[in-house]
Each structure stands twice: as structure tokens, then as C-alpha cells.
Amino acid sequence: MAVTIKDVAKKAGVATSTVSRTIQDHASISEKTKKKVRLVMEELGYRPNLTARGLVKQNSRTIGVILPVSNGEVFQNPFFLEMIRGISKACNEKKYMVALASGTTEDELLSSIETMAKGGRADGFIVLYSKKDDAIIEYLHAEKLHYAMIGKPYKYENDMLFVDNDNQLAGKDAANYLLRLNHTRIAYIGGDYNQMVTTERLIGYRQALTEAQLEVKTDYILSDTIEEKEYRQMVTALFLAENRPTAIVASDDLVAMSVSYLLKTIGLTVPDDVSIISFNNSIFAEKTQPALTSIDVHIDYLSSQVVIKLIELIEETLALAMKLILPHKIVERDSCRAL
CATH class of the missing domain: 3.40.50.2300 (Response regulator)
Known part of the structure; x- marks a missing residue:
């Protein structure tokens, strides 16, 4: 039976994503861990497939966009629709693709993100919401994945990239x-x-x-x-x-x-x-x-800036901890009157 990446991860006592990033020679993995994983790969006779070896030299050029858990109402909210449009436009300009991650439950959403991350289907993620005690953020943070948030983080504010208004x-x-x-x-x-x-x-x-x-x-x-x-x-x-x-x-x-x-x-x-x-x-x-x-x-500017900074992070031209706070303005129309 062929040796799999899961076999290597189990023997080395690390996550499968750590083995995958070792194969890619990713900077997020320490040299000590890489050495341990490579020794196990050699011991077990594991050989990465062509796709995995290709990841060493190139990424998927795809950004995963994470929507909040919903039964579909999120797609009726103009904020999220306009944000997705803005992110898609900015990604197109940078020659990146967009993949949406959604779910009707937190477990379903997390499973979708794990599939994208472990399958090398996304180089980084943009989270379109911020909430308390979020298992999605815990996963992205624990796995040391590239991610950014639109909104103010509830946790890890000094350790992550986010773009927001005050x-x-x-x-x-x-x-x-x-x-x-x-x-x-x-x-x-x-x-x-x-x-x-x-x-x-x-x-x-x-x-x-x-x-x-x-x-x-x-x-x-x-x-x-x-x-x-x-x-x-x-x-x-x-x-x-x-x-x-x-x-x-x-x-x-x-x-x-x-x-x-x-x-x-x-x-x-x-x-x-x-x-x-x-x-x-x-x-x-x-x-x-x-x-x-x-x-x-300024939804267009929010979405373009988060894409630009995340890609800089992915391409290792930006340090991890960074925040951008963008201005806002009141647009007066007809729904208010003076007493």
C-alpha cells in the first residue's frame, strides 16, 4: 500500500497541513520541523506527487472568501454582494481567482475551509465578518494559514491582517x-x-x-x-x-x-x-x-485594500501584523428631517 501524507503526519506527530507546507518549503514552518518531517518522509519512502511538487514553485493563485454562516440570507445582503464583487474585481486585476466558502452551520463552513486549505485550493483567505468565539478564526490561526479580515477582530488583533472602518x-x-x-x-x-x-x-x-x-x-x-x-x-x-x-x-x-x-x-x-x-x-x-x-x-476601497495586502502577505512582501482603518462619510438623502 502506498504511503500517504497522513502516514507521514502521524509518524512525525504533526498535522497533514504541516507536511504539505514542508513539501512546499513554506516559510511558516520552522527549519527544525521541516527537518523532522523530511526524515520521516525518507524513512517511510514517501514521495510527493507531481501536484505537490509543483506547489513548491507555484501557488494556486486563488483567494478563498469566507462568508458568515447562514441559510442563504447572506446572499440577500447588499453589503456582502458588493464586497464579493469588489474582491473579485481586485483579484482579477492581480491575476488571482476567487473561491467562496459558505455553510449553513459552523461545522459545515469549517469543513469547506479545511478542504480548500488541505487540498491546496487557496493560497489565503478573506473573512468577511468578525464575531466572538469564532471556530473559523481559531482554525486559520492555529494552522498558520494566510488570512485577512474585513472588520475588527475579536481576538488576535495584533497577530493578523485586517481592514476596517472605525x-x-x-x-x-x-x-x-x-x-x-x-x-x-x-x-x-x-x-x-x-x-x-x-x-x-x-x-x-x-x-x-x-x-x-x-x-x-x-x-x-x-x-x-x-x-x-x-x-x-x-x-x-x-x-x-x-x-x-x-x-x-x-x-x-x-x-x-x-x-x-x-x-x-x-x-x-x-x-x-x-x-x-x-x-x-x-x-x-x-x-x-x-x-x-x-x-x-467605502466598500470598493475596503475590498481592494484587503486583496492587495493579503496578496502581499502570500507573496511574502508584507509582515503578518497589519491593520488599515479607512474613513467613512455621511451621505445625506431623504430619510431624515429636523424637528
Whole structure:
């Protein structure tokens, strides 16, 4: 029976990915480990196949793009669609291909990434989200794979490449914009609060209200990720109350569109009854009615910069630990009015 890479890994007491990278003479593997693995290969009579030997001189020129776990709703979010488009454009310019990694569960997503990594199908990965206690990041970090993140890392911030906006400042700017329009009863409606971007924008919202000496009311902070019937009931109760909010900071354009529709069903209109400011300035922001005032996070620039820096990392022209914080700006449209 032919000796396999798994046999070598077991005998040497290392992961199969370590054997693979030893074959590639990859810089991430220490010389001591390479020597040990090569001795085992010689002892067992293991000979890398032609594909593996070819990897020593060339990479797959493919970037794996990791989407958050979902049942398909991620492909309905304009932020992710525009990010994928931007990454694809930047990769094309660098003569790299793009492969998507997705899954309906964390285990399914992790399996997809492992298959890509161990099969040499991707030279590096871009993670399009950041959340707490993420098994995907733990795997990428433990395996010493080349990866970058769009967003602020929850962990390993000083050991990885990431490109982001200052989302705390953006959240603060959004709330301050409404305060300047004389709104004092401002709600915050977010998506998944396990996602760092949602939480960071909420922190900024809280800071703005606190500095304006306004109470941060817990019942003014909602999430649209709860069961739909319960979410509708909570929105209805909040906005039909006597001291209802007159304005909303929505964590992204999709959340803003959803809550705008719900307000309409209970007889409230935007911006006459409720002003809304959101984030991402996606294509939907200007197409919806009324057009959304939204904070532009420069998705095209985010996506191009993360590709450029990751490829520099892959091609060993960039050190590992690096972060880029990009600016944002408020794009004023029709969804906000002064009191």
C-alpha cells in the first residue's frame, strides 16, 4: 500500500497541513520541523506527487472568501454582494481567482475551509465578518494559514491582517447627526449582536447619547435577528408608545429598509414621523423610497485594500501584523428631517 501524507503526519506527530507546507518549503514552518518531517518522509519512502511538487514553485493563485454562516440570507445582503464583487474585481486585476466558502452551520463552513486549505485550493483567505468565539478564526490561526479580515477582530488583533472602518466613531457620528436635527429620542436597531460591527456601532451610539447627557434606554435598543413575530411586536409596541422614538440609527441599510416597512404597516412614515440613518451606503440606500441617509464605508476601497495586502502577505512582501482603518462619510438623502 502506498504511503500517504497522513502516514507521514502521524509518524512525525504533526498535522497533514504541516507536511504539505514542508513539501512546499513554506516559510511558516520552522527549519527544525521541516527537518523532522523530511526524515520521516525518507524513512517511510514517501514521495510527493507531481501536484505537490509543483506547489513548491507555484501557488494556486486563488483567494478563498469566507462568508458568515447562514441559510442563504447572506446572499440577500447588499453589503456582502458588493464586497464579493469588489474582491473579485481586485483579484482579477492581480491575476488571482476567487473561491467562496459558505455553510449553513459552523461545522459545515469549517469543513469547506479545511478542504480548500488541505487540498491546496487557496493560497489565503478573506473573512468577511468578525464575531466572538469564532471556530473559523481559531482554525486559520492555529494552522498558520494566510488570512485577512474585513472588520475588527475579536481576538488576535495584533497577530493578523485586517481592514476596517472605525465603527465606534461611525456609530457616534450617526447618532450625533440625528442629535443635530434636534432628535432626543433615538433608537438603535441592529442585526446580530455577536457580530463585532453591530456591537461597535452600538457603542458609538451610546457614547453620543451619553455625551449629550441623554439617557440610554434599554427598550430603545432592538435586534432584528429574533423571531420575526416577536420582532414585529416589539417594534410595534415601541413606536406606538406615547414617548416613542422620533429617530433610528439602523446598523445597516437592510435593517433600515426592514424597519421602514414595519413602520409603514402601523401608520408611521419616514421621515415625517420617524427619521432613519443607516450604514454601508449600499445600492439599496439610494433605490429605496425614501432614499436612505447612510454612512458610506467605502466598500470598493475596503475590498481592494484587503486583496492587495493579503496578496502581499502570500507573496511574502508584507509582515503578518497589519491593520488599515479607512474613513467613512455621511451621505445625506431623504430619510431624515429636523424637528
